[in-house]
Each structure stands twice: as C-alpha cells, then as structure tokens.
Amino acid sequence: DSGVTQTPKHLITATGQRVTLRCSPRSGDLSVYWYQQSLDQGLQFLIQYYNGEERAKGNILERFSAQQFPDLHSELNLSSLELGDSALYFCASSVAGTGFMNTEAFFGQGTRLTVV
C-alpha cells in the first residue's frame, strides 16, 4: 500500500460527459501529480500541484483541469469526454515541490476510465 488513495477505481461514462477523479496523497506529502496511461502507451505527465498551487504542466488538454484543496487532496476534472480519453489515470505524491527526480514518488492504484 503506497498510502495514496484514488477514487473511484473504475468509471464508465458516455462521450460528451464530465467526470471528476479524486486523489488523496500520502500523509505529509505536499505534491500531487497526475498521469494518463492509455492502452499500450507510456505514462504521460499531465500536471503537478504543490501545496495548493499549480507547479508544473505537461501535455494536459484544455478540456482537462485539476486543483488541489487545502487538505491537500486533488481532483482531476475531465470534460467533453471523447473515446480517446479512455485510459488509466494515476495520481502520485511526493514530499518535494519541485518534482521527484532525486526523491521518491508514491503512486496510487489508478482510476480506469472508459468512455463509451
């Protein structure tokens, strides 16, 4: 158990809809990262928040947005969903605010989103 909790584990929704994925970081970690992993593809970095503020942005679509709340949990909002948005969405947390290249990140078990 990494200590990072993601809900829901599975989500099935229709095209055009909007969903919210939730992540609770490991206790004491101030940074939250969101990743998308499509079938047979690598982990695509979406966005990072540190202590409530956006810290780094990757290839996140304009239809997607995220935020981190005062209790440090984070939500990833996906809107106007398309079939191609079907993927595993992972959340990770770390102590440092500047990435985890020389520290360690802890990943949740992911949310599997299926758009039909």
Place this chain on the structure above:
Amino acid sequence: LAKTTQPISMDSYEGQEVNITCSHNNIATNDYITWYQQFPSQGPRFIIQGYKTKVTNEVASLFIPADRKSSTLSLPRVSLSDTAVYYCLVGYNTNAGKSTFGDGTTLTVKP
C-alpha cells in the same frame, strides 16, 4: 531532463539474474538515476535510486560507472512475479521540473 534509452523488451527465465541497462549520455552533474517498476494496471513503484557507483537494497542493485552515462539495474534470481515494465528516470528536482517517464523496458520472466 536527460534523455534515456532502454531496451524495449527483455526475456528471462526464473532464477536467472537480469540486467537492464539505461543509456543517458547527456546526464547533468546534479542528476540522479531512479528506477520504477510497474505491473499491469497498477501504479509504478519505486525500486532504487543512485547517484554514482553502486547502490543495493533488498530487491535490486544499481550499478553506475564513473562517467555516469549509463546505469544498470540488476535483479537477482527473478521469479514470474518480476514480469513488469521497468522505467529508468534521470534528472534532478528543479522548479521547472516535469516528472516524466520514458518508454520503459518490458521484462517477461518465463518458467
């Protein structure tokens, strides 16, 4: 971030030692080398991290030559449960950091 190159896939048999090499020719002075393991439909898991020479923990060893332009993850006596994707990350925490993963190496352990 330093660009990394790993083999796309590797096969091994149970009980063998597996060495996965990662090339990172443009590694910077402050960069660290980190390996993660990912099982299907699960989040990546930190395996080991090092800066130079050799690092060993309860699951793996990491060998880094003096020039640091490559590194080798060594998994002793693999089992079927070691079948996974292994990612090599090279970099250092920076204010502009984007914590990215490469393509990884798919290790298949056969009975």
